[in-house]
Amino acid sequence: QQQVKQSPQSLIVQKGGISIINCAYENTAFDYFPWYQQFPGKGPALLIAIRPDVSEKKEGRFTISFNKSAKQFSLHIMDSQPGDSATYFCAASFTGGGNKLTFGTGTQLKVEL
Amino acid sequence: EAGVAQSPRYKIIEKRQSVAFWCNPISGHATLYWYQQILGQGPKLLIQFQNNGVVDDSQLPKDRFSAERLKGVDSTLKIQPAKLEDSAVYLCASSLGGLGTQYFGPGTRLLVL
Numbered sequence: 001q002q003q004v005k006q007s008p009q010s011l012i013v014q015k016g017g018i019s020i021i022n023c024a025y026e027n028t029a030f031d032y033f034p035w036y037q038q039f040p041g042k043g044p045a046l047l048i049a050i051r052p053d054v055s056e057k058k059e060g061r062f063t064i065s066f067n068k069s070a071k072q073f074s075l076h077i078m079d080s081q082p083g084d085s086a087t088y089f090c091a092a093s094f095t096g097g098g099n100k101l102t103f104g105t106g107t108q109l110k111v112e113l
Numbered sequence: 114e115a116g117v118a119q120s121p122r123y124k125i126i127e128k129r130q131s132v133a134f135w136c137n138p139i140s141g142h143a144t145l146y147w148y149q150q151i152l153g154q155g156p157k158l159l160i161q162f163q164n165n166g167v168v169d170d171s172q173l174p175k176d177r178f179s180a181e182r183l184k185g186v187d188s189t190l191k192i193q194p195a196k197l198e199d200s201a202v203y204l205c206a207s208s209l210g211g212l213g214t215q216y217f218g219p220g221t222r223l224l225v226l
Binding site: 004006034036041042043044045046049089091095098099100101103104105106 | 117144153154155156157158161163168169204206208212213214215216217218219220
C-alpha cells in the first residue's frame with residue numbers, strides 16, 4: 001500500500017515535444033506529491049510538487065496533473081529541451097508519516113535534437 | 114546557501130569489510146534523512162533524524178547498519194559487515210522541519226566486491 005508505481009521506465013522525446021510521465025499510488029493518506037529530477041552523479045532535486053486540494057500546478061514548462069479519484073498524477077514537460085535529459089522520480093508522503101518520501105522507480109528521459 | 118555535503122563520493126570495499134559515510138546537512142535544517150538508491154530504483158528511506166533523535170528507522174537493516182547524528186548536525190551511516198547487495202548510492206537529505214522540502218546531497222557511491 002506504500003508503493004508508488006511509475007511509468008514509463010524510459011522515454012525518448014524530440015526537442016520541442018511534450019514529455020509525459022505517469023504515477024499511481026494506493027495509500028489514500030498521501031497528501032504531498034513531489035517530482036524530483038536527477039542528473040548522473042547528482043542527488044535528486046525537487047522540481048515541482050502538488051497537494052491534493054488542486055488538480056493542476058504549473059511552473060514554467062513543468063505541469064503536474066493530479067486525479068484524486070483515480071489516485072494518479074503525472075508530470076508534463078512542455079517544449080522539452082536536451083537539457084531536460086535526466087531521470088525523473090515521482091514521490092509521495094503524508095503528514096502523519098513524518099514527511100517520509102516513497103519514491104517511484106524512475107523514468108529516464110532523453111530529449112533528442 | 115551551501116547544499117548538503119557528503120563524503121566520500123566513492124568507496125570500493127570487499128564484502129565483510131566495514132564502511133562509514135558522512136553527511137553535513139544544510140545549516141539550520143533540523144531533519145536529516147539517509148536513503149539507499151540501488152541502480153535503476155528510486156531512493157528508499159533508511160533512517161530519519163529530527164535533531165539528534167531517530168524518527169523512523171523501520172527500513173534500516175539494524176543487524177549491519179547503524180547511524181548517528183551527534184549534536185543534531187552532522188551524521189554518519191555505517192555498514193558492518195558489508196554484503197554484495199549493499200552496493201548502491203547512499204544519499205543524505207535534509208529539511209528545515211518535518212514537513213519541509215528535502216534537499217539531497219550528491220551521494221556516496223558504494224561498490225562491494
